[in-house]
Amino acid sequence: MKFNVKKILFFLCSLFFLHSLIGQDSLPQNIQKIIKNGFTKKNPIEVSSFIEAEIKKISSNDEKIIALSVLADYEERFDLFSRAGKHYLEAAELSPSSGKKTILTKALGAFLLADNITEASELCRNRLLPAVKEPFSKEDIKILTFFEWLKLKSDEEASLTNIRKYVVDSRFKEFHPALLLSLWWVDGDKKAENTLLKKFPNSIEAGVVRGETILSPKTFWYLMPKNISFKETDAENEEVSLGQEQSQGTGNFSAKFYQTGFFKTENFAKGLSDELKKKGFTVLIKKEERGDETFFSVLVKDDGKGDMVIRLKSEGYEAVPIFD
Numbered sequence: 647m648k649f650n651v652k653k654i655l656f657f658l659c660s661l662f663f664l665h666s667l668i669g670q671d672s673l674p675q676n677i678q679k680i681i682k683n684g685f686t687k688k689n690p691i692e693v694s695s696f697i698e699a700e701i702k703k704i705s706s707n708d709e710k711i712i713a714l715s716v717l718a719d720y721e722e723r724f725d726l727f728s729r730a731g732k733h734y735l736e737a738a739e740l741s742p743s744s745g746k747k748t749i750l751t752k753a754l755g756a757f758l759l760a761d762n763i764t765e766a767s768e769l770c771r772n773r774l775l776p777a778v779k780e781p782f783s784k785e786d787i788k789i790l791t792f793f794e795w796l797k798l799k800s801d802e803e804a805s806l807t808n809i810r811k812y813v814v815d816s817r818f819k820e821f822h823p824a825l826l827l828s829l830w831w832v833d834g835d836k837k838a839e840n841t842l843l844k845k846f847p848n849s850i851e852a853g854v855v856r857g858e859t860i861l862s863p864k865t866f867w868y869l870m871p872k873n874i875s876f877k878e879t880d881a882e883n884e885e886v887s888l889g890q891e892q893s894q895g896t897g898n899f900s901a902k903f904y905q906t907g908f909f910k911t912e913n914f915a916k917g918l919s920d921e922l923k924k925k926g927f928t929v930l931i932k933k934e935e936r937g938d939e940t941f942f943s944v945l946v947k948d949d950g951k952g953d954m955v956i957r958l959k960s961e962g963y964e965a966v967p968i969f970d
Contacts, residue, residue: 676704677713690724698733707740714740715749718756723964727760735769747777747785754792763799770796782817791821798832806833813838820939827851848934850905853968901967903930904954907944915942922946925961 673681684697694717701713714737721730734753738746750773757766770793778786791812797805806829812818813825823846829838839855846852906922909915912931919929928947933940945968948954958965 673712673716674709677709677716680713681716690721690726694721694726694729711737711740711749715752718752722756722759727756728762731756731760731762731765747774750774751785751788751792754789758792758796763796766796784820787818787821791818791825795828798828802832813841822846823849823851827854830855850966901948901954903945903947903968904958904965905943905945905968906958906963906965907942909942909944910939912940912942915944918944922963927958 680697680700684693684700687693687696697713697717697720701710701717704710704713714733718730718733718737721727721733731753734749734756738749738753741749750769754766754769754774757763757769770789774789775793778789782790794805794808794812797808809825809828813822813829818825823842826838826842826846829835830842842849842855843852907915907918909918915931919931922929922944928949930945930947932943932945934943935941946954946958946965955965955967
């Protein structure tokens with residue numbers, strides 16, 4: 647039984663591009679001004695185009711790198727992934743060698759999310775993989791993980807073989823939940839399913855396995871409509887248009903919370919929480935342990951009015967319904 651690898655690729659990669667906050671107060675004044683003026687435009691494309699044009703006027707390479715990175719981060723939040731990849735590449739070309747790999751890795755992630763496999767493959771094989779050296783840095787681990795997800799498009803069996811090695815390798819522990827989900831979803835791996843539920847019961851990935859979590863709207867994309875543990879439907883190969891929600895595996899349950907951020911830094915989570923509270927939302931921060939690392943989810947409590955996603959979206963936040 648074959649599964650829609652394209653959509654699982656979207657979901658897995660998007661886990662690592664969740665609402666990274668930009669410390670605006672630490673940005674150069676001229677960049678703050680550009681961003682502020684850009685946000686007066688009517689839609690994300692216009693915002694992106696305005697900021698892109700203003701960046702060309704900046705004379706300092708250091709400031710251009712900052713501005714391009716901020717722009718790419720913004721574009722990722724609004725699903726402008728191809729544009730984000732392009733701007734990360736521009737920032738990388740201006741960066742010193744010490745910071746180039748990090749920015750190129752961000753470009754790789756953006757191209758994967760854009761389903762630009764040609765650009766992603768060229769970047770990964772020609773520039774990033776040759777820079778991976780043992781002992782692996784965190785950046786190297788991320789590159790190797792992204793490469794296996796990339797290979798799911800062209801060499802599924804070889805990729806699954808490597809993913810099975812990574813899920814028992816402590817160096818890849820940050821990615822273990824997502825890698826286990828890959829094995830379960832793409833190959834119906836029961837051992838991976840059981841391991842995920844036992845070791846990471848409170849993770850988003852475990853919620854997906856249990857059928858409790860619907861990931862919508864963008865940038866999470868949508869769960870594929872079919873898996874061996876889901877009820878068979880005729881919607882196996884159907885595309886879901888943006889703005890729709892899927893309810894498979896959740897019955898008629900209503901979401902209890904909406905995740906608006908997922909951070910490694912608690913202060914970032916608190917910053918987003920305070921921001922949401924000022925706008926009238928009821929918010930809590932959920933702490934989650936993954937190996938020896940800690941993550942913080944920012945959750946907005948549903949108020950029963952039935953329009954929480956729309957209200958959050960109108961305020962500029964992406965929201966993921968949480969059902970437990």
